[in-house]
Amino acid sequence: MSRYKPQLKTYAWHQPADWWIHNPFLLRYQIREWSSLLIVLYALVLLWGLYDLNQGEASWNGWLAAMRSPFFILFHVVTFFVVAYHSYTWFKVMPKTMAPLPIGPKAITLGGWAAVAVISVLVLVITYGLVR
Amino acid sequence: MKRSNDPIMWAPFGAGGMLAALFGPVLVFITGIAVPLGLLLPADTMSYGNMLAFTHNVIGKLVILAVIALFTLHGTLRLFHSFHDVGVHLGEGGKFAFFGFGLLVTLAAIVLLL
Numbered sequence: 001m002s003r004y005k006p007q008l009k010t011y012a013w014h015q016p017a018d019w020w021i022h023n024p025f026l027l028r029y030q031i032r033e034w035s036s037l038l039i040v041l042y043a044l045v046l047l048w049g050l051y052d053l054n055q056g057e058a059s060w061n062g063w064l065a066a067m068r069s070p071f072f073i074l075f076h077v078v079t080f081f082v083v084a085y086h087s088y089t090w091f092k093v094m095p096k097t098m099a100p101l102p103i104g105p106k107a108i109t110l111g112g113w114a115a116v117a118v119i120s121v122l123v124l125v126i127t128y129g130l131v132r
Numbered sequence: 133m134k135r136s137n138d139p140i141m142w143a144p145f146g147a148g149g150m151l152a153a154l155f156g157p158v159l160v161f162i163t164g165i166a167v168p169l170g171l172l173l174p175a176d177t178m179s180y181g182n183m184l185a186f187t188h189n190v191i192g193k194l195v196i197l198a199v200i201a202l203f204t205l206h207g208t209l210r211l212f213h214s215f216h217d218v219g220v221h222l223g224e225g226g227k228f229a230f231f232g233f234g235l236l237v238t239l240a241a242i243v244l245l246l
Contacts, residue, residue, distance in 0.1 A: 015219060017218065030217075033210055034214055037211055039152050039203050039206060039207040040211065042156075042160060043204045046196070046200050047237060047240060049163075050241065050244045051240075053183055053184070060183065064167075064178065067163070067167070067168040068169075072164065073165070073169065076165050079160050080160045080161055080165060086149075087154070087157055090149055090150070090153035112153070115154060116153065116154055119154050119155060120161075123159070124162070128172075128174070131173070131177045131182055
């Protein structure tokens, strides 16, 4: 379809829909920003679990069974990598998004990544300890 | 100048982004991969009894509420701007619809945890 509209007095520029596909930097930007969709969906899966838990044991076991289905395994594997990418970028841009600190930008980024690693191990160990 | 409503939405965005960055990967791994597939953790990690005990504990309640509410409020603001990036301009009404959805999810989690 032609974008030529003779009734317009000035030429209106429209950004093409695929502006982010051809540039790796912009593609990474889009992956980073759309990670938010999977983060919201993950929260909704948890809310659904919370609802089922309130409904009783049979209902909760139904939620657990749904999580074992190939669809939700795939959903969580993809979400895991996308959320991990969110973690990576969150601390990578942190020197630019927060107020200046006395420590250097490299230390902020590396410190953030180290915190993710420590917290991940701690949460696994604490969970294991609570249910063992 | 009219006072901006942005800080009200950006504060939970920042808190949720930080929470998702620090705890997101391990939480998704536990609830979505390790427990369903029986990896690493005991088979009854998320059994009915264990989850009931967790949701009846004040700290457990706060953890679940923080994760559901802040993940959603983080994501909805970011999604609103992502729609703008691909040419879907939702305007001020759309912004409140997204934020309102986040608040609804938060309210639902609170009601379920009470």
